[in-house]
Amino acid sequence: MTDARNASISRKTRETEIEVTIDLDGSGTATIDTGIGFFDHMLEQLSRHSLMDISIKAKGDLHIDTHHTVEDCGWAVGAAFAKALGPRQGIRRYASFYLPMDEALSRVAVDVSGRPFLVWHVNLPSPNLGVMDTEVFREFFQAFSQAAGITLHVENLYGVNTHHIIESCFKALARALREAASIDPREEGRVPSTKGVLGGSL
Numbered sequence: 001m002t003d004a005r006n007a008s009i010s011r012k013t014r015e016t017e018i019e020v021t022i023d024l025d026g027s028g029t030a031t032i033d034t035g036i037g038f039f040d041h042m043l044e045q046l047s048r049h050s051l052m053d054i055s056i057k058a059k060g061d062l063h064i065d066t067h068h069t070v071e072d073c074g075w076a077v078g079a080a081f082a083k084a085l086g087p088r089q090g091i092r093r094y095a096s097f098y099l100p101m102d103e104a105l106s107r108v109a110v111d112v113s114g115r116p117f118l119v120w121h122v123n124l125p126s127p128n129l130g131v132m133d134t135e136v137f138r139e140f141f142q143a144f145s146q147a148a149g150i151t152l153h154v155e156n157l158y159g160v161n162t163h164h165i166i167e168s169c170f171k172a173l174a175r176a177l178r179e180a181a182s183i184d185p186r187e188e189g190r191v192p193s194t195k196g197v198l199g200g201s202l
Contacts, residue, residue: 043170
């Protein structure tokens with residue numbers, strides 16, 4: 001498959017203004033500016049470990065809190081991912097990954113199916129991390145899974161440090177996406193489904 005797998009998405013609301021560009025077959029280069037330092041760091045991890053090139057420029061109502069910016073970035077990144085995938089021909093579709101980070105271990109499983117669903121089994125010990133309410137990380141994964149059209153299971157098996165738990169989830173997602181979105185030459189461009197299409201109720 002020689003077609004370029006990249007896409008750009010722009011989203012503007014009264015709460016946020018976001019521009020995202022993704023190249024699925026990149027080298028893991030990230031240009032991230034959301035105005036939220038730790039969140040930028042997580043998005044850089046997503047890019048680096050998936051080997052997707054990701055550019056994100058976001059302006060949000062951070063004078064209120066980080067919720068809208070984080071959630072809308074999840075939607076925009078997911079939408080760009082889905083657009084770059086196109087009809088999902090020839091992809092491996094399924095993947096899972098265990099990711100250790102010091103004392104924390106997390107597992108992510110994905111089905112790039114066109115059927116969005118999130119299972120989130122992650123308990124975070126601290127309610128805040130820097131300026132962020134840690135509950136907003138679930139909102140990122142939820143928005144991403146919905147817009148990307150993927151079934152996404154995220155589970156932290158154990159860990160005590162909130163930073164380590166969250167980072168292990170982002171890195172595990174990156175590694176799972178790297179595998180699931182990669183091209184399987186044995187598929188010879190076919191959609192990986194007995195139905196011949198992915199999405200909707202299929």
